[in-house]
Amino acid sequence: MKAAVYFKKNDVRVVDVPTPECKPDEVRIKIKYCGVCGTDLHIYHGDGGATDVPEGTIIGHEFSGVVDKVGERVTKFKVGDRVSADPNDVCGECYFCKNGKAHFCTNMKGYGTTYPGGFAEYVCVPEKQVYHIPDYLDFKTASQSETLSCCINGIDLVNIKAGSNVLVIGAGPIGLMMIQLARSNGAGRIMVSELVEEKRELALKLGADVAVDPKNEDIKAAIDREFENVDCVIEAAGTPFTQAQAIELAGKTCTVMLFGLVPPDTEIKVKSFTIFNRELTITSSFINPYTFSRSIRLLANKRVLLDDIITDIIPLEEITRVFTDDSFRKRGKILIDTTVV
Numbered sequence: 118m119k120a121a122v123y124f125k126k127n128d129v130r131v132v133d134v135p136t137p138e139c140k141p142d143e144v145r146i147k148i149k150y151c152g153v154c155g156t157d158l159h160i161y162h163g164d165g166g167a168t169d170v171p172e173g174t175i176i177g178h179e180f181s182g183v184v185d186k187v188g189e190r191v192t193k194f195k196v197g198d199r200v201s202a203d204p205n206d207v208c209g210e211c212y213f214c215k216n217g218k219a220h221f222c223t224n225m226k227g228y229g230t231t232y233p234g235g236f237a238e239y240v241c242v243p244e245k246q247v248y249h250i251p252d253y254l255d256f257k258t259a260s261q262s263e264t265l266s267c268c269i270n271g272i273d274l275v276n277i278k279a280g281s282n283v284l285v286i287g288a289g290p291i292g293l294m295m296i297q298l299a300r301s302n303g304a305g306r307i308m309v310s311e312l313v314e315e316k317r318e319l320a321l322k323l324g325a326d327v328a329v330d331p332k333n334e335d336i337k338a339a340i341d342r343e344f345e346n347v348d349c350v351i352e353a354a355g356t357p358f359t360q361a362q363a364i365e366l367a368g369k370t371c372t373v374m375l376f377g378l379v380p381p382d383t384e385i386k387v388k389s390f391t392i393f394n395r396e397l398t399i400t401s402s403f404i405n406p407y408t409f410s411r412s413i414r415l416l417a418n419k420r421v422l423l424d425d426i427i428t429d430i431i432p433l434e435e436i437t438r439v440f441t442d443d444s445f446r447k448r449g450k451i452l453i454d455t456t457v458v
Contacts, residue, residue, distance in 0.1 A: 120237035126163030137241040145186040148455040149256040151235035152179035161440040177236030178204035178229030181259035201262040204228035220406035254417040266412035271402035279303035287354030288316040290450040300324035432457035
Protein backbone atom coordinates (compact mmCIF):
# COMPACT_ATOMS: atom_id res chain seq x y z
CA MET A 118 0.00 0.00 0.00
CA LYS A 119 0.98 3.67 -0.26
CA ALA A 120 1.75 5.61 2.93
CA ALA A 121 3.33 8.91 3.97
CA VAL A 122 6.37 8.07 6.09
CA TYR A 123 8.41 10.39 8.31
CA PHE A 124 12.09 9.67 7.65
CA LYS A 125 13.78 12.67 9.26
CA LYS A 126 13.42 16.43 9.66
CA ASN A 127 11.86 17.95 6.52
CA ASP A 128 11.61 14.51 4.92
CA VAL A 129 8.16 12.95 4.60
CA ARG A 130 7.69 10.77 1.53
CA VAL A 131 4.91 8.66 0.06
CA VAL A 132 6.34 5.17 -0.36
CA ASP A 133 5.20 1.58 -0.76
CA VAL A 134 4.92 -0.30 2.53
CA PRO A 135 3.37 -3.69 3.40
CA THR A 136 -0.39 -3.64 3.97
CA PRO A 137 -0.85 -4.26 7.72
CA GLU A 138 -2.48 -7.42 9.03
CA CYS A 139 -4.75 -7.44 12.07
CA LYS A 140 -3.69 -8.82 15.40
CA PRO A 141 -6.46 -10.79 17.16
CA ASP A 142 -7.81 -7.70 18.96
CA GLU A 143 -7.40 -5.25 16.08
CA VAL A 144 -9.58 -3.71 13.40
CA ARG A 145 -8.18 -2.84 9.99
CA ILE A 146 -9.62 0.37 8.54
CA LYS A 147 -9.57 1.31 4.88
CA ILE A 148 -9.03 5.00 5.32
CA LYS A 149 -11.15 7.55 3.48
CA TYR A 150 -9.73 10.83 4.82
CA CYS A 151 -7.02 11.85 7.23
CA GLY A 152 -6.67 15.44 8.42
CA VAL A 153 -3.42 17.38 8.54
CA CYS A 154 -2.88 18.65 12.07
CA GLY A 155 -0.54 21.32 13.37
CA THR A 156 1.19 18.44 15.13
CA ASP A 157 1.99 16.91 11.73
CA LEU A 158 3.66 20.16 10.69
CA HIS A 159 5.75 20.15 13.86
CA ILE A 160 6.72 16.54 13.16
CA TYR A 161 7.74 17.42 9.60
CA HIS A 162 9.97 20.22 10.88
CA GLY A 163 11.62 17.89 13.39
CA ASP A 164 9.96 19.21 16.53
CA GLY A 165 7.95 16.10 17.35
CA GLY A 166 4.32 16.13 18.41
CA ALA A 167 2.90 15.32 21.84
CA THR A 168 5.85 12.90 21.98
CA ASP A 169 8.95 12.15 19.94
CA VAL A 170 8.23 10.49 16.59
CA PRO A 171 10.50 7.60 15.55
CA GLU A 172 11.98 7.76 12.07
CA GLY A 173 10.12 5.46 9.71
CA THR A 174 6.68 6.15 11.25
CA ILE A 175 3.57 6.49 9.09
CA ILE A 176 2.16 9.74 10.41
CA GLY A 177 -1.42 11.10 10.45
CA HIS A 178 -3.82 10.70 13.38
CA GLU A 179 -7.15 12.27 12.33
CA PHE A 180 -8.87 9.66 10.21
CA SER A 181 -12.13 8.01 9.24
CA GLY A 182 -12.95 5.06 7.03
CA VAL A 183 -14.56 1.66 6.65
CA VAL A 184 -13.71 -1.55 8.48
CA ASP A 185 -11.93 -3.80 6.01
CA LYS A 186 -10.92 -6.70 8.26
CA VAL A 187 -11.24 -7.72 11.92
CA GLY A 188 -9.15 -9.87 14.23
CA GLU A 189 -10.49 -13.11 15.64
CA ARG A 190 -11.21 -11.63 19.08
CA VAL A 191 -13.05 -8.54 17.78
CA THR A 192 -16.77 -8.58 18.68
CA LYS A 193 -18.11 -5.05 18.25
CA PHE A 194 -17.19 -4.37 14.63
CA LYS A 195 -17.66 -6.09 11.30
CA VAL A 196 -16.46 -5.57 7.76
CA GLY A 197 -18.27 -2.60 6.22
CA ASP A 198 -18.80 -0.62 9.43
CA ARG A 199 -18.22 3.13 9.15
CA VAL A 200 -15.74 4.24 11.81
CA SER A 201 -13.32 6.73 13.23
CA ALA A 202 -10.59 5.95 15.77
CA ASP A 203 -9.00 7.58 18.77
CA PRO A 204 -5.26 7.46 18.04
CA ASN A 205 -4.20 7.69 21.69
CA ASP A 206 -4.10 4.19 23.16
CA VAL A 207 -3.45 4.04 26.90
CA CYS A 208 -2.23 1.06 28.91
CA GLY A 209 -4.76 1.18 31.77
CA GLU A 210 -2.12 -0.03 34.22
CA CYS A 211 0.27 2.86 34.99
CA TYR A 212 -0.10 5.39 37.82
CA PHE A 213 -1.80 7.99 35.62
CA CYS A 214 -4.24 5.54 34.05
CA LYS A 215 -5.28 4.31 37.48
CA ASN A 216 -5.74 7.83 38.81
CA GLY A 217 -8.06 9.32 36.20
CA LYS A 218 -5.31 10.92 34.12
CA ALA A 219 -4.97 8.40 31.34
CA HIS A 220 -3.90 11.00 28.78
CA PHE A 221 -0.58 11.12 30.65
CA CYS A 222 -0.16 7.35 30.37
CA THR A 223 3.52 6.45 30.60
CA ASN A 224 3.04 3.65 28.06
CA MET A 225 0.97 5.59 25.52
CA LYS A 226 0.76 4.29 21.97
CA GLY A 227 0.05 7.06 19.51
CA TYR A 228 -1.21 5.95 16.11
CA GLY A 229 0.33 8.41 13.70
CA THR A 230 3.04 9.50 16.14
CA THR A 231 4.67 6.40 17.62
CA TYR A 232 2.79 3.68 15.70
CA PRO A 233 1.65 3.57 12.05
CA GLY A 234 -1.09 6.11 11.42
CA GLY A 235 -3.60 7.42 8.93
CA PHE A 236 -1.71 8.92 5.99
CA ALA A 237 -2.01 5.52 4.35
CA GLU A 238 -4.49 3.33 2.54
CA TYR A 239 -5.00 1.11 5.60
CA VAL A 240 -4.32 1.22 9.33
CA CYS A 241 -4.76 -1.37 12.07
CA VAL A 242 -5.81 -0.21 15.54
CA PRO A 243 -7.09 -2.01 18.65
CA GLU A 244 -10.86 -2.55 18.77
CA LYS A 245 -11.10 -0.45 21.94
CA GLN A 246 -9.87 2.60 20.03
CA VAL A 247 -12.49 2.36 17.29
CA TYR A 248 -15.84 4.21 17.26
CA HIS A 249 -18.91 3.69 15.10
CA ILE A 250 -20.03 6.74 13.15
CA PRO A 251 -23.67 7.08 12.08
CA ASP A 252 -24.71 6.87 8.43
CA TYR A 253 -25.68 10.55 8.42
CA LEU A 254 -22.16 11.68 9.40
CA ASP A 255 -20.00 12.06 6.29
CA PHE A 256 -16.42 10.74 6.26
CA LYS A 257 -14.82 14.15 5.78
CA THR A 258 -16.45 15.53 8.90
CA ALA A 259 -15.91 12.29 10.83
CA SER A 260 -12.17 12.51 10.21
CA GLN A 261 -12.18 15.51 12.53
CA SER A 262 -13.56 13.62 15.52
CA GLU A 263 -10.09 13.56 17.05
CA THR A 264 -9.50 17.27 16.45
CA LEU A 265 -12.79 18.26 18.02
CA SER A 266 -12.28 15.85 20.92
CA CYS A 267 -9.09 17.75 21.81
CA CYS A 268 -10.99 21.04 21.62
CA ILE A 269 -13.68 19.66 23.92
CA ASN A 270 -11.04 18.88 26.53
CA GLY A 271 -9.80 22.45 26.23
CA ILE A 272 -13.28 23.91 26.63
CA ASP A 273 -13.92 21.71 29.66
CA LEU A 274 -10.80 23.09 31.32
CA VAL A 275 -11.70 26.78 30.91
CA ASN A 276 -15.10 26.30 32.56
CA ILE A 277 -17.05 28.83 30.53
CA LYS A 278 -20.15 29.93 32.39
CA ALA A 279 -23.42 31.22 30.97
CA GLY A 280 -22.80 34.80 29.89
CA SER A 281 -18.98 34.65 29.99
CA ASN A 282 -16.97 37.05 27.82
CA VAL A 283 -14.57 35.03 25.68
CA LEU A 284 -11.61 36.14 23.54
CA VAL A 285 -10.33 33.66 20.94
CA ILE A 286 -6.94 34.42 19.41
CA GLY A 287 -6.61 32.79 15.99
CA ALA A 288 -9.44 31.67 13.71
CA GLY A 289 -7.86 28.66 12.07
CA PRO A 290 -9.65 25.31 12.30
CA ILE A 291 -9.04 25.03 16.06
CA GLY A 292 -10.15 28.58 16.78
CA LEU A 293 -13.29 28.16 14.70
CA MET A 294 -14.19 24.96 16.55
CA MET A 295 -13.53 26.68 19.87
CA ILE A 296 -15.83 29.54 18.93
CA GLN A 297 -18.66 27.10 18.30
CA LEU A 298 -18.00 25.18 21.52
CA ALA A 299 -17.81 28.41 23.54
CA ARG A 300 -21.15 29.49 22.11
CA SER A 301 -22.78 26.14 22.87
CA ASN A 302 -21.37 26.32 26.42
CA GLY A 303 -23.21 29.58 27.00
CA ALA A 304 -20.66 32.29 26.27
CA GLY A 305 -22.39 35.65 26.35
CA ARG A 306 -20.09 37.49 23.96
CA ILE A 307 -17.22 36.19 21.83
CA MET A 308 -14.48 38.24 20.23
CA VAL A 309 -11.96 36.77 17.79
CA SER A 310 -8.57 38.23 16.88
CA GLU A 311 -7.44 37.07 13.42
CA LEU A 312 -5.13 38.49 10.74
CA VAL A 313 -6.85 36.93 7.70
CA GLU A 314 -10.03 38.68 6.56
CA GLU A 315 -11.71 35.54 5.22
CA LYS A 316 -11.17 33.78 8.53
CA ARG A 317 -12.62 36.74 10.43
CA GLU A 318 -15.72 36.57 8.25
CA LEU A 319 -16.06 32.85 8.86
CA ALA A 320 -15.63 33.36 12.60
CA LEU A 321 -18.59 35.74 12.59
CA LYS A 322 -20.63 33.25 10.60
CA LEU A 323 -19.88 30.47 13.09
CA GLY A 324 -20.71 32.35 16.26
CA ALA A 325 -18.28 35.16 17.07
CA ASP A 326 -19.87 38.52 17.85
CA VAL A 327 -16.86 40.67 17.04
CA ALA A 328 -13.87 40.03 14.77
CA VAL A 329 -10.76 42.18 15.15
CA ASP A 330 -7.79 42.56 12.79
CA PRO A 331 -4.87 42.78 15.26
CA LYS A 332 -2.53 44.20 12.60
CA ASN A 333 -4.67 47.23 11.79
CA GLU A 334 -6.81 47.63 14.90
CA ASP A 335 -6.05 48.30 18.55
CA ILE A 336 -7.18 45.06 20.15
CA LYS A 337 -6.98 46.47 23.69
CA ALA A 338 -9.27 49.32 22.67
CA ALA A 339 -11.67 46.83 21.08
CA ILE A 340 -11.74 44.78 24.28
CA ASP A 341 -12.45 47.88 26.38
CA ARG A 342 -15.24 48.79 23.97
CA GLU A 343 -16.89 45.35 23.89
CA PHE A 344 -16.21 43.81 27.32
CA GLU A 345 -16.39 44.93 30.92
CA ASN A 346 -13.97 42.08 31.62
CA VAL A 347 -12.41 39.23 29.64
CA ASP A 348 -13.42 36.08 31.51
CA CYS A 349 -11.69 33.58 29.25
CA VAL A 350 -8.94 33.74 26.61
CA ILE A 351 -8.38 30.82 24.24
CA GLU A 352 -5.08 31.07 22.38
CA ALA A 353 -5.43 29.01 19.20
CA ALA A 354 -2.77 30.55 16.96
CA GLY A 355 0.22 28.72 18.39
CA THR A 356 2.93 31.40 18.32
CA PRO A 357 5.10 32.77 21.15
CA PHE A 358 3.73 36.25 20.51
CA THR A 359 0.06 35.24 20.74
CA GLN A 360 0.69 33.13 23.84
CA ALA A 361 2.22 36.11 25.64
CA GLN A 362 -0.54 38.32 24.26
CA ALA A 363 -3.22 35.98 25.62
CA ILE A 364 -1.92 36.51 29.15
CA GLU A 365 -1.52 40.26 28.67
CA LEU A 366 -5.11 40.66 27.44
CA ALA A 367 -6.68 38.52 30.16
CA GLY A 368 -9.15 40.16 32.53
CA LYS A 369 -9.48 39.74 36.27
CA THR A 370 -10.04 36.13 37.43
CA CYS A 371 -9.65 35.13 33.77
CA THR A 372 -8.74 31.63 32.65
CA VAL A 373 -6.16 31.63 29.86
CA MET A 374 -6.05 28.50 27.69
CA LEU A 375 -2.76 28.13 25.79
CA PHE A 376 -4.08 25.66 23.24
CA GLY A 377 -1.94 26.37 20.18
CA LEU A 378 1.10 24.12 19.85
CA VAL A 379 4.53 25.76 19.69
CA PRO A 380 7.98 24.13 19.35
CA PRO A 381 9.08 22.41 22.59
CA ASP A 382 11.90 24.85 23.38
CA THR A 383 9.71 27.94 23.06
CA GLU A 384 9.82 30.36 25.98
CA ILE A 385 7.59 33.35 26.65
CA LYS A 386 8.01 36.20 29.09
CA VAL A 387 5.30 36.58 31.70
CA LYS A 388 5.15 39.21 34.42
CA SER A 389 4.30 37.39 37.63
CA PHE A 390 2.58 40.50 38.99
CA THR A 391 0.14 40.31 36.05
CA ILE A 392 -0.88 36.85 37.20
CA PHE A 393 -1.06 37.97 40.84
CA ASN A 394 -3.05 41.16 40.59
CA ARG A 395 -5.59 39.71 38.17
CA GLU A 396 -5.78 36.29 39.87
CA LEU A 397 -5.27 34.53 36.56
CA THR A 398 -5.52 30.84 35.85
CA ILE A 399 -3.15 29.80 33.07
CA THR A 400 -3.73 26.35 31.68
CA SER A 401 -3.28 24.19 28.59
CA SER A 402 -4.88 21.14 27.04
CA PHE A 403 -3.06 17.87 26.37
CA ILE A 404 -4.75 15.58 23.80
CA ASN A 405 -8.26 14.26 24.35
CA PRO A 406 -9.08 12.32 27.52
CA TYR A 407 -12.57 10.77 27.56
CA THR A 408 -14.01 13.11 24.92
CA PHE A 409 -14.11 11.13 21.65
CA SER A 410 -17.73 9.93 21.91
CA ARG A 411 -18.88 13.47 22.72
CA SER A 412 -17.07 14.75 19.65
CA ILE A 413 -18.83 12.29 17.34
CA ARG A 414 -22.22 13.26 18.79
CA LEU A 415 -21.59 16.96 18.30
CA LEU A 416 -20.48 16.45 14.70
CA ALA A 417 -23.22 13.98 13.81
CA ASN A 418 -25.93 16.28 15.17
CA LYS A 419 -24.39 19.41 13.58
CA ARG A 420 -23.75 21.17 16.86
CA VAL A 421 -20.29 21.93 15.43
CA LEU A 422 -20.15 22.72 11.71
CA LEU A 423 -17.09 21.99 9.59
CA ASP A 424 -18.27 22.46 5.98
CA ASP A 425 -16.67 25.89 5.71
CA ILE A 426 -13.65 24.98 7.84
CA ILE A 427 -12.50 22.11 5.59
CA THR A 428 -11.06 23.96 2.60
CA ASP A 429 -8.74 21.57 0.77
CA ILE A 430 -8.78 17.88 -0.20
CA ILE A 431 -5.33 16.72 -1.34
CA PRO A 432 -4.44 13.31 -2.83
CA LEU A 433 -2.08 11.25 -0.69
CA GLU A 434 0.64 11.32 -3.34
CA GLU A 435 0.74 15.14 -3.11
CA ILE A 436 0.90 15.39 0.69
CA THR A 437 4.39 16.92 0.72
CA ARG A 438 2.90 20.09 -0.79
CA VAL A 439 0.94 20.63 2.39
CA PHE A 440 4.14 20.70 4.44
CA THR A 441 6.18 22.86 2.08
CA ASP A 442 3.68 25.34 0.61
CA ASP A 443 3.04 28.07 3.18
CA SER A 444 -0.12 29.19 1.40
CA PHE A 445 -1.96 26.28 3.01
CA ARG A 446 -1.45 27.95 6.42
CA LYS A 447 -3.64 30.84 5.27
CA ARG A 448 -6.61 28.62 4.50
CA GLY A 449 -8.55 26.15 6.62
CA LYS A 450 -8.45 22.45 7.41
CA ILE A 451 -6.66 20.24 4.88
CA LEU A 452 -7.70 16.63 4.45
CA ILE A 453 -5.70 13.94 2.70
CA ASP A 454 -7.76 11.69 0.44
CA THR A 455 -6.05 8.34 0.89
CA THR A 456 -8.21 6.67 -1.75
CA VAL A 457 -6.43 8.68 -4.47
CA VAL A 458 -2.81 7.51 -4.78
